Amino acid sequence: MAKTLAEKVWDAHVVRKGDGEGANAQPDLLFIDLHLVHEVTSPQAFEGLRLAGRKLRRPDLTIATEDHNTPTLDIDKPIADLTSRTQIQTLRNNCQEFGVRLHSLGDAEQGIVHVVGPQLGLTQPGMTVVCGDSHTSTHGAFGALAMGIGTSEVEHVMATQTLSLKPFKTMAINVEGTLRPGVSAKDIILAVIAKIGTGGGQGYVLEYRGSAIRALSMEARMTICNMSIEAGARAGLVAPDQTTYDYMFGRPHAPEGAEWDAAVEYWNTLSTDDGAAFDVEVDLDADTLEPFVTWGTNPGQGVSLSANVPSPDDFGDENAKAAAERALQYMGLEAGTPMKDIRVDTVFLGSCTNSRMEDLRAAADIIRGRTKDPNIRMLVVPGSARVRLEAEAEGLDKVFKDFGAEWRFAGCSMCLGMNPDQLEVGERCASTSNRNFEGRQGKGGRTHLVSPVVAAATAVRGTLSSPSDLDPAPESAAVRVDAA
Amino acid sequence: MEKFTTHTGIGVPLRQSNVDTDQIIPAVYLKRITRTGFEDALFAAWRKDPSFILNQAPFSAGSVLVAGPDFGTGSSREHAVWALKDYGFKTVLSSRFADIFRGNSGKQGLLAAEVAQDDIELIWKELENAPGTEVTVDLVSKTVQCGNIVAPFEIDDYTRWRLLEGLDDIGLTLKHEEDITAYEATRPSFKPKTLPARLS
Numbered sequence: 001m002a003k004t005l006a007e008k009v010w011d012a013h014v015v016r017k018g019d020g021e022g023a024n025a026q027p028d029l030l031f032i033d034l035h036l037v038h039e040v041t042s043p044q045a046f047e048g049l050r051l052a053g054r055k056l057r058r059p060d061l062t063i064a065t066e067d068h069n070t071p072t073l074d075i076d077k078p079i080a081d082l083t084s085r086t087q088i089q090t091l092r093n094n095c096q097e098f099g100v101r102l103h104s105l106g107d108a109e110q111g112i113v114h115v116v117g118p119q120l121g122l123t124q125p126g127m128t129v130v131c132g133d134s135h136t137s138t139h140g141a142f143g144a145l146a147m148g149i150g151t152s153e154v155e156h157v158m159a160t161q162t163l164s165l166k167p168f169k170t171m172a173i174n175v176e177g178t179l180r181p182g183v184s185a186k187d188i189i190l191a192v193i194a195k196i197g198t199g200g201g202q203g204y205v206l207e208y209r210g211s212a213i214r215a216l217s218m219e220a221r222m223t224i225c226n227m228s229i230e231a232g233a234r235a236g237l238v239a240p241d242q243t244t245y246d247y248m249f250g251r252p253h254a255p256e257g258a259e260w261d262a263a264v265e266y267w268n269t270l271s272t273d274d275g276a277a278f279d280v281e282v283d284l285d286a287d288t289l290e291p292f293v294t295w296g297t298n299p300g301q302g303v304s305l306s307a308n309v310p311s312p313d314d315f316g317d318e319n320a321k322a323a324a325e326r327a328l329q330y331m332g333l334e335a336g337t338p339m340k341d342i343r344v345d346t347v348f349l350g351s352c353t354n355s356r357m358e359d360l361r362a363a364a365d366i367i368r369g370r371t372k373d374p375n376i377r378m379l380v381v382p383g384s385a386r387v388r389l390e391a392e393a394e395g396l397d398k399v400f401k402d403f404g405a406e407w408r409f410a411g412c413s414m415c416l417g418m419n420p421d422q423l424e425v426g427e428r429c430a431s432t433s434n435r436n437f438e439g440r441q442g443k444g445g446r447t448h449l450v451s452p453v454v455a456a457a458t459a460v461r462g463t464l465s466s467p468s469d470l471d472p473a474p475e476s477a478a479v480r481v482d483a484a
Numbered sequence: 485m486e487k488f489t490t491h492t493g494i495g496v497p498l499r500q501s502n503v504d505t506d507q508i509i510p511a512v513y514l515k516r517i518t519r520t521g522f523e524d525a526l527f528a529a530w531r532k533d534p535s536f537i538l539n540q541a542p543f544s545a546g547s548v549l550v551a552g553p554d555f556g557t558g559s560s561r562e563h564a565v566w567a568l569k570d571y572g573f574k575t576v577l578s579s580r581f582a583d584i585f586r587g588n589s590g591k592q593g594l595l596a597a598e599v600a601q602d603d604i605e606l607i608w609k610e611l612e613n614a615p616g617t618e619v620t621v622d623l624v625s626k627t628v629q630c631g632n633i634v635a636p637f638e639i640d641d642y643t644r645w646r647l648l649e650g651l652d653d654i655g656l657t658l659k660h661e662e663d664i665t666a667y668e669a670t671r672p673s674f675k676p677k678t679l680p681a682r683l684s
Contacts, residue, residue, distance in 0.1 A: 015667040016660050018642075026642050029660060031667050033675055041561065043517035054654070057664075063678040069515060083515040090517045101678050109683065120684070122676050134560040134584060148584055150562035151519075152591035152653065160657045162664055166640060198502055199554040199580050232557060234583050252682040255674040263674040298502045298557070319501040319552055319601075326500075386684070416559075418511045435558060437506040439529050 002273035004170045005239050006205040009145040009270070013128050015162055027164040033127040033144075035157050036113045037064035037100065039091040040418070041132030045155035046094040058161045059099040063122065064091060067112045068418045070105050072381050072408035084419065098158075111384020111410040114138040114352040118222065119386055121251025125240035125267040130157055135352045135434065137228040140237035141221035142244055143270045145205070147235050168234050171204040172278040175212040177286030182467040184362070185220035186354060186432070186451035188212065189227040190292035191284060194302040201233030204280070207272060208238050212286035218247040219358040226353045227434050230299035239271040291466045293339055294436045294449040296327035301436075303339060305454065305466050311335035330438055331446050332426070339464050342448070346429040347378040347459040348441070349405075349452055351415035354432035355383030359452040360391050364399040366456035369473040371403075373462030378405035379421065381413040405459070417442045430458040485593045487650035488623055491574045493547030495619035495630055496537055497611040503551055504558035505585065509567045511559075522567035538571075542616035549576045550607050550619070556585025556596075565592045575621045577628060577637070579604055590643040591653060597621055599628060603635035623648060 003011070010030065018026035035058075042064070049056065056062065069084040079085040088105070095102040103109040109116060114135055117123045125143035130136060134148035153163060173192055193200075206228050213221070221238045228236025245264060248254045255263045290304040301324070303310065312324040312335070328335065333342070349355070349363050360382065372378060380400045382388035388410055391397055397407045414421040415433040423429055423445025432455050436447040448464060457465040513525035530536045537543050549568070555578035556564060565588045568576065575595035589596040599607075610631045611617055619630045621637075623644060628635050646653070657664075 016663045044519040060677040060679040148560040150588035253676040259674040416511045437504045
């Protein structure tokens with residue numbers, strides 16, 4: 001029978017088929033190939049193991065890093081916040097006790113858990129990947145079935161290396177055409193979420209397909225899969241291809257020699273069969289897509305950057321209307337205001353959505369030779385210590401610092417208010433992160449989700465801007481300085 | 485886990501869609517390493533507003549939360565379920581739950597009951613017209629009752645069975661440990677292992 005990619009990966013991991021059929025079906029028990037762990041959602045799970053006298057079944061399929069709580073300045077000093085410091089120390093103690101590999105603050109492989117896994121070559125096509133973090137969907141970019149889980153499930157995976165999972169439905173997101181200059185993967189996924197809504201993917205695994213997706217780099221595919229959860233999806237994935245293999249080859253944990261050949265042979269089977277049916281298909285035209293930006297307080301409340309702030313009356317549904325009213329009030333916006341007239345205070349370039357080398361390069365290419373709006377504070381936070389090192393080797397740190405941006409150490413940073421990088425009440429931020437929820441970046445903070453190049457252009461002009469809004473940069477400076 | 489069969493308690497109408505887990509419990513409360521004691525963190529930002537529903541009697545003593553669609557979206561934090569439970573909620577009604585939140589609820593014995601939005605609207609009106617009205621949620625018959633309103637709700641059979649029996653998930657899975665071991669023996673050798681660590 002013809003199968004979708006997601007069904008193939010699922011079927012290859014069934015340890016035990018659930019009993020019964022239809023409404024009475026019990027869930028299948030699936031094997032988990034990789035369990036990523038961080039400090040926030042693991043302490044209660046480790047404690048659960050200890051209380052029940054259980055062991056961690058597969059330390060060799062488990063890896064931990066520190067990211068949510070970690071400061072991005074003064075990382076050589078003890079963490080000032082005592083509860084954060086305790087949580088980090090608890091992870092260190094637990095990893096030692098249970099034999100888990102841990103990349104701590106200061107280590108070259110430390111960083112946001114979803115940047116670290118792919119970078120080490122631990123995320124590979126056809127795997128099942130879980131983490132106590134909803135943005136685990138990132139790893140789907142490799143053709144892996146990757147899901148965020150809660151702490152009870154973290155404990156379950158620790159004890160059994162399996163998860164009981166309910167069957168899913170499949171949704172194809174077909175993106176055909178060619179993106180115009182200044183339009184990127186972030187705009188694709190923001191447009192998808194605006195189209196299907198924050199609950200539109202609920203119960204589904206999304207497969208991103210079409211010529212525009214095939215043309216994307218691995219890092220861009222990660223940006224898209226990362227935000228599958230913002231559409232409510234259980235996971236999102238892209239079939240592996242030569243782009244995937246080129247990215248994987250030579251990474252520390254990629255297979256080598258004959259193992260590589262065997263792996264590629266298997267990976268080549270990982271695409272949706274011709275004739276396999278999706279439960280739902282959604283089409284998006286890449287040719288006409290514009291840079292996208294959110295105006296509200298959930299990631300589905302987005303519009304083209306060239307549009308105006310919508311009015312609650314634009315929404316037929318009563319709940320959507322009420323949500324829009326509330327969002328406009330929280331965001332301090334008037335319906336009808338051009339999005340490009342909105343002045344921001346802070347620009348955040350970072351998070352598991354957009355903190356990889358290509359994101360930093362794209363933003364650096366925009367700001368090189370240009371001047372930052374004097375009222376803008378800009379934070380640049382590489383996704384991992386390794387990304388930071390690579391960026392410095394290319395001189396990107398100098399580009400950002402010359403521009404007047406702050407060049408920070410790796411971590412989740414201002415994506416969520418768990419570490420010192422937070423917005424003040426009423427502060428408005430153009431952010432390359434993934435959530436514009438009330439208070440997400442700090443109590444009372446106002447978030448507009450944008451792509452890295454829109455973030456960079458906004459830092460130049462001080463208002464939400466696309467790269468095409470910028471005056472030409474001085475000729476000499478606009479030429480990219482290649483890595484020495 | 486405690487068995488759940490039926491619960492009756494004061495209903496709290498939360499007329500809002502897209503209640504994400506950052507609202508249910510802001511990230512700043514996620515630094516703790518315990519599994520209990522999150523009652524003060526529940527809706528922490530909203531509770532600063534005196535007009536918020538949980539700041540008004542008799543709703544402050546509520547145990548059945550009746551929310552708009554897309555409840556529990558966003559972050560996977562199970563702390564959202566812990567905070568609802570610690571505050572005293574036994575069940576949440578919504579026409580649509582985010583998958584991870586629903587899963588977390590099932591693991592922790594918080595009943596996430598999917599009720600049609602039309603019925604949610606009727607229950608909201610009833611609770612607003614007669615504050616303090618009790619809602620009964622019966623997991624055996626899969627119905628919710630509020631005043632004269634009786635409405636069905638959806639929940640998957642497996643979660644329902646586990647809640648009715650109060651079963652521990654890990655214990656259930658470990659009954660099949662032989663299957664896990666057998667599966668492990670068949671995994672291809674090219675699949676990566678985190679140990680021994682290979683570094684770039």
